[in-house]
Amino acid sequence: MRPTDTPKVRALPIFANVSDETFNRVTGAAYLQRFPANTTLLLEGDPVDFLYVLLEGQVELQGTWKDKETTLTILRPVSTFILAAVVLDADALMSARTLERCEILMISGDAIRTAMAEDARFAVAVARELSGCYRGLVRTIKNQKLRGGVERLANYLFTLRAKSGGGDSVHLPHEKRVLAALLGMTPENLSRAFATLGGYGVEVNGADVRLSKLGDLERLARPDPLIDNHAPRGPSLSAEADAEIWSTEHQRAGGARS
Amino acid sequence: MRPTDTPKVRALPIFANVSDETFNRVTGAAYLQRFPANTTLLLEGDPVDFLYVLLEGQVELQGTWKDKETTLTILRPVSTFILAAVVLDADALMSARTLERCEILMISGDAIRTAMAEDARFAVAVARELSGCYRGLVRTIKNQKLRGGVERLANYLFTLRAKSGGGDSVHLPHEKRVLAALLGMTPENLSRAFATLGGYGVEVNGADVRLSKLGDLERLARPDPLIDNHAPRGPSLSAEADAEIWSTEHQRAGGARS
DNA sequence: GCTCCGAATTGATGGAGATCAAGAGTCGCA
DNA sequence: TGCGACTCTTGATCTCCATCAATTCGGAGC
Secondary structure (H helix, E strand, O other), X not given: OOHHHHHHHHOOXXXXXXXXXXXXXXXXXXXXXXXXXXXXXXXXXXXXXXXXXEEEOOEEEEEEEOOEEEEEEEXXXXXXXXXXXXXXXXXXXXXXXXXXXXXXEEEEHHHHHHHHHHOHHHHHHHHHHHHHHHHXXXXXXXXXXXXXXHHHHHHHHHHHHHHOOOOOEEEOOOOHHHHHHHOOOOHHHHHHHHHHHHOOOEEEEOOEEEXXXXXXXXXXXXXXXXXXXXXXXXXXXXXXXXXXXXXXXXXXXXXXXX | OOHHHHHHHHOOHHHOOOOHHHHHHHHHOEEEEXXXXXXXXXXXXXXXXXXEEEEEOOEEEEEEEOOEEEEEEEEOOOEEEOHHHHHHOOEOOOEEEEOOOEEEEEEEHHHHHHHHXXXXXXXXXXXXXXXXXXXXXXHHHHHHHHOOHHHXXXXXXXXXXXXXXXXXXXXXXXXXXXXXXXXXXXXXXXHHHHHHHHOOOEEEEOOXXXXXXXXXXXHHHOOXXXXXXXXXXXXXXXXXXXOOOOOOOOOOXXXXXX
């Protein structure tokens, strides 16, 4: 690992509250790798030997069956992925593909498992991370099965807005076809969904989106803290440690809770 | 906890490899409760104070949004549920409702978290369980998004067959309307799906289903070990510790892997 | 036996989204 | 500057599934 990357990695939730000794032991056996865009890092069904830590770029996790393909999530830095497979030393259930040029830290799965067995604090941190990922998936399923395409898009826009600090305009972080896959629809229908949202004050200009009529849009979207992990959570927010909805990104409000 | 229940609970994966001392400490602070059918154990958004262990009966986990409702899974003994919320000491993302009279062991969440911090083996066991649950959800999403209703039903029948030892007839463990919710369709469409499968040798008689023409049915279903957690996994099966697809039931092939 | 109620089936219709096809804008590159 | 490849958009059609409605079936209770 490069010295400049160390602080980013050290700040990962899976190392929260973990001793320097364990941290150094685990990351000692790690490679920093660069990958070009559109590279398959890991294929569904492959054995998983490393925990991946995305430091730069974007990675898509997808599943396949009978020539059909579905996107489960799109990761952005700094995120870990396929932790569950590493913990169980099992085969990957989804494929991982770079969407752009990426910088990825690969940590030995053996090292992870060994460190968990020897350091309860690390094992707890891993369990907490897994819990966040699990809850992220629950949110994803609810989002998919309970909402229609237009509603998913509207809520996605609110999520973006919340992440970017809450102005009245947002910038789409992906190509539209990638966004469509992420939202579980075709590019064609994403276009139509944006057109529909025009009636709710959504003006699209390339990757820039203005949200006039926030009230109207919110009445349509009905964001829900039990699905969308961004909503105003009351003044005394108790630093929920859930992973993000749309990914396992680590942009937590607070640090570790004692 | 009743003495007769102890062995069942002790055999749970979250106690695999765990010392008697930790086991006793954790289960010491536990209540055994009975609930009638159709009781809400836990409502979406509620704080979660206990880890639930289903010893008898059936429990449905569901999510809601704007008068719509979706079933995430149906649990059967012996299963734990809402472990992720317990680990994070967070609010529940789904509701839990009994489908029949149930016997449930409730273990203090504080006790779980404390024991994890003090006993690495327990923390590892919890992490492994969470990993299995996570992978179960990944399977669920792939099943939902990649397959149509008829295909989901066909694969469900194969899963049932595998669990019951592989004869050419299976017994449906739920009412059809519950099964429909589990498979993510309406009761009407489940009926129609069964009718369609008639052409593939599926004969329904109440809750009993005969599968003549297994070959035809399998060609339609295309079961996949990366979605359906039952498929023949090669002779040297390495005791995958994944949770079941349709639930977090614990019917593992092997015990702990060293 | 009977009724009654809910579950299960079957049919008819509607809507959301996928697919197919064509056109319009954009970017990179020679 | 123009070509080519790409994304993005828009329109027409089709498929799957939900919904509404009408029976039929089966068991519980009297």
